Amino acid sequence: MTQSRSNDGSQGWLGVTIAIASFVASLFLWSDARADTIADMTPAPDGMVRLSEINEGALLLKTVDAGLYVPAPMVATDVALDISGPVVRATVTQRFENPSEAWVEGTYVFPLPDGSGVDRLRMQIGDRFIEGEIHERQEARRIYEEARAAGQRASLLEQERPNMFTTSVANIGPGETIIVQIEYQDVARLDDGSFELRVPLAITPRYIPQDVDFQLVSTGSARGSSAPDARRITPPLMLPVGEPDEGLRLPVTITTTLDAGFDLGPVASRYHATIVEHDGDGRARIRLADGPIPANRDFVLNWRPADETIPSAAIFTEEVDGQTYLLAQILPPAQLSDDVPRRPRETVFVIDNSGSMAGQSMQQARQALIFALERLEPTDRFNVIRFDNTMETVFPAPVDASEANIATALAFARGLDAEGGTEMLPALVEALRDLTPNDQSRVRQVVFLTDGAIGNEAQLFEAIDLGLGRSRLFPVGIGSAPNTYFMSRAARLGRGTFTHIGQVSEVAEEMEALFTALERPVMTNLDALFPADALSEIWPAPLPDLYYGEPVVMTARLNRPGGEMILEGETAGRTWRETLSLDNVDSASGIATLFGRNRIRAIEETRFQGASHQSVDAAVLQTALDFHLVSRLTSLVAVDVTPARPSDEQLAQTQVPNMIPEGWDFEAVMQDAPSAYQDASLDPSLIQRLRPGQDPNAPQLDENGVPLPATATPRELLMWVGALMMLIALIWLLMNRERRLW
Numbered sequence: 001m002t003q004s005r006s007n008d009g010s011q012g013w014l015g016v017t018i019a020i021a022s023f024v025a026s027l028f029l030w031s032d033a034r035a036d037t038i039a040d041m042t043p044a045p046d047g048m049v050r051l052s053e054i055n056e057g058a059l060l061l062k063t064v065d066a067g068l069y070v071p072a073p074m075v076a077t078d079v080a081l082d083i084s085g086p087v088v089r090a091t092v093t094q095r096f097e098n099p100s101e102a103w104v105e106g107t108y109v110f111p112l113p114d115g116s117g118v119d120r121l122r123m124q125i126g127d128r129f130i131e132g133e134i135h136e137r138q139e140a141r142r143i144y145e146e147a148r149a150a151g152q153r154a155s156l157l158e159q160e161r162p163n164m165f166t167t168s169v170a171n172i173g174p175g176e177t178i179i180v181q182i183e184y185q186d187v188a189r190l191d192d193g194s195f196e197l198r199v200p201l202a203i204t205p206r207y208i209p210q211d212v213d214f215q216l217v218s219t220g221s222a223r224g225s226s227a228p229d230a231r232r233i234t235p236p237l238m239l240p241v242g243e244p245d246e247g248l249r250l251p252v253t254i255t256t257t258l259d260a261g262f263d264l265g266p267v268a269s270r271y272h273a274t275i276v277e278h279d280g281d282g283r284a285r286i287r288l289a290d291g292p293i294p295a296n297r298d299f300v301l302n303w304r305p306a307d308e309t310i311p312s313a314a315i316f317t318e319e320v321d322g323q324t325y326l327l328a329q330i331l332p333p334a335q336l337s338d339d340v341p342r343r344p345r346e347t348v349f350v351i352d353n354s355g356s357m358a359g360q361s362m363q364q365a366r367q368a369l370i371f372a373l374e375r376l377e378p379t380d381r382f383n384v385i386r387f388d389n390t391m392e393t394v395f396p397a398p399v400d401a402s403e404a405n406i407a408t409a410l411a412f413a414r415g416l417d418a419e420g421g422t423e424m425l426p427a428l429v430e431a432l433r434d435l436t437p438n439d440q441s442r443v444r445q446v447v448f449l450t451d452g453a454i455g456n457e458a459q460l461f462e463a464i465d466l467g468l469g470r471s472r473l474f475p476v477g478i479g480s481a482p483n484t485y486f487m488s489r490a491a492r493l494g495r496g497t498f499t500h501i502g503q504v505s506e507v508a509e510e511m512e513a514l515f516t517a518l519e520r521p522v523m524t525n526l527d528a529l530f531p532a533d534a535l536s537e538i539w540p541a542p543l544p545d546l547y548y549g550e551p552v553v554m555t556a557r558l559n560r561p562g563g564e565m566i567l568e569g570e571t572a573g574r575t576w577r578e579t580l581s582l583d584n585v586d587s588a589s590g591i592a593t594l595f596g597r598n599r600i601r602a603i604e605e606t607r608f609q610g611a612s613h614q615s616v617d618a619a620v621l622q623t624a625l626d627f628h629l630v631s632r633l634t635s636l637v638a639v640d641v642t643p644a645r646p647s648d649e650q651l652a653q654t655q656v657p658n659m660i661p662e663g664w665d666f667e668a669v670m671q672d673a674p675s676a677y678q679d680a681s682l683d684p685s686l687i688q689r690l691r692p693g694q695d696p697n698a699p700q701l702d703e704n705g706v707p708l709p710a711t712a713t714p715r716e717l718l719m720w721v722g723a724l725m726m727l728i729a730l731i732w733l734l735m736n737r738e739r740r741l742w
Contacts, residue, residue: 517548
């Protein structure tokens with residue numbers, strides 16, 4: 001009995017001690033946080049800022065001095081486009097500006113056109129230019145990291161996806177600007193007599209799903225991995241602009257020189273105001289009318305010939321190292337299938353209603369789906385599937401397009417809202433599931449409405465290749481900056497076409513064009529015939545099926561120029577043929593680069609068709625090195641041989657944040673954002689340094705007195721932990737007190 005009272009007494013004193021200690025710790029943390037709030041009201045020292053002083057989205061490097069941050073480098077971009085016929089040479093100039101008094105390394109993830117060939121990197125320091133060299137990716141990274149550690153200025157250009165690249169610039173001095181120039185080759189798209197060029201400026205924030213198993217009824221099961229490089233394709237995001245006078249973040253200027261090769265008709269940008277100055281003879285200069293624009297919406301330029309009767313064909317060649325490279329874009333006559341009756345269809349509509357679609361994108365997708373449903377004929381069958389991080393089908397299986405069934409689907413479409421993650425794979429697999437694979441009375445088509453905001457593209461490409469069967473896939477890209485890499489490759493693997501809807505006013509026009517294509521017979525067995533022994537390689541191979549209004553776009557390497565090229569194909573049981581002379585064809589630079597890029601793209605796609613990863617990698621690597629191209633396996637690196645950063649100076653590392661694409665709902669995106677995304681105003685991955693003998697509670701400075709970036713202290717979390725400890729101790733004390741009384 002005495003021993004028991006003694007234990008209870010000691011336990012009681014222990015409980016009191018824990019309670020008092022927890023209470024004191026909570027008061028200390030509360031007062032510390034309150035001191036931060038008071039300190040935040042005082043002006044920040046030179047070279048630093050407080051959060052209260054920030055009135056626009058910015059990336060800040062933390063320092064160990066509570067509440068003080070060092071501004072990270074920002075990027076301004078100039079794009080110069082030189083267009084000759086359909087061939088485009090683009091120069092992208094990125095200015096990395098370091099507004100702080102620390103040495104920093106800037107990393108910027110940015111978009112380029114999906115089919116472009118990136119073949120040049122130059123770094124400018126003052127009046128000096130350092131040319132980039134092509135290396136295998138790991139070797140380029142090693143060269144860059146060694147230069148970074150040695151204090152040398154260096155830049156590295158890497159491909160994350162065919163439409164997403166990363167520029168890293170090391171050792172940007174205090175108050176310094178380093179300029180990086182990137183050049184790429186592209187080709188304008190010929191569509192129904194009009195040329196269109198798209199310059200992507202914004203990156204669709206990627207949703208990274210967990211690894212999943214998926215089952216394909218017709219071909220068995222396969223296991224796909226998600227996105228092992230998730231952190232590399234999910235850069236930090238800026239907060240949206242609050243007030244119009246907050247200034248322009250990530251400003252972009254665009255200037256264009258156009259030599260069309262024919263008398264020009266209308267020239268205009270679809271989404272940005274431009275000034276067009278005609279020079280005669282098919283030449284014009286185009287610039288932005290209102291100065292720099294934010295990097296939150298793709299720039300699209302269209303031009304047409306003044307004489308609409310000019311044949312819709314463009315053929316160019318280039319001589320490189322004794323070989324002839326050819327680029328051809330031909331639009332087959334539309335009247336071939338005018339008199340062919342419309343075939344009944346089984347159409348599965350898939351609509352993305354995930355959080356990334358919130359705002360204007362969801363409105364566009366709803367209107368597009370409603371337009372498509374109202375266009376169905378009684379002889380058609382259809383179904384509707386919606387997905388976010390869940391999936392739902394309107395009907396268990398495709399049903400007849402009766403008035404009642406269409407009314408049910410329309411009510412479902414009008415009630416859709418955007419929320420949740422982007423788990424696209426289950427919906428895609430379900431849409432490709434064909435319950436009547438031997439039905440030849442209907443054409444089976446899958447119309448996929450999405451912004452493509454996913455990072456597991458390879459998983460989806462594999463599912464398309466395994467499950468396509470007789471289906472044809474027609475992605476419809478929604479929003480101001482859709483993932484065109486996913487859209488275009490999914491369309492090629494799905495033997496369909498890709499349509500882009502950039503704003504609500506385009507829904508009717510673009511969906512009308514899509515359904516005109518869907519209702520016309522496909523031109524199949526398309527082939528290009530050259531004189532004997534003239535053709536070395538042609539890409540893509542084989543040439544794809546064509547729909548109404550779709551051009552033939554191909555590149556080839558010839559053993560010898562001249563002669564005639566014959567294009568032929570079949571439509572509705574009839575043969576179409578066109579003969580084109582290869583003599584006296586206009587020449588253009590950059591065709592070889594486009595050929596190399598098309599070759600890489602075609603080789604990459606064989607990975608989803610059974611080719612071994614080893615053979616694909618070997619062929620891609622050799623092609624990229626031969627044509628001096630950035631690819632999945634090669635990078636460009638430029639190094640200044642002269643060290644710049646003193647050996648005793650630390651280097652802060654940070655990513656430049658991206659803007660949310662125009663029309664996106666920032667809160668909806670961040671609510672369902674993957675953990676790979678970082679808060680754009682915090683970067684805890686930076687090194688602290690303490691001088692010998694320095695007070696560990698004092699601000700940490702370098703030898704020049706510059707505050708160093710540091711990791712954050714989770715004070716709010718510690719406050720809650722302290723309060724919780726105090727509560728637990730009090731409860732324990734009361735329980736033991738009741739036990740003693742008992």
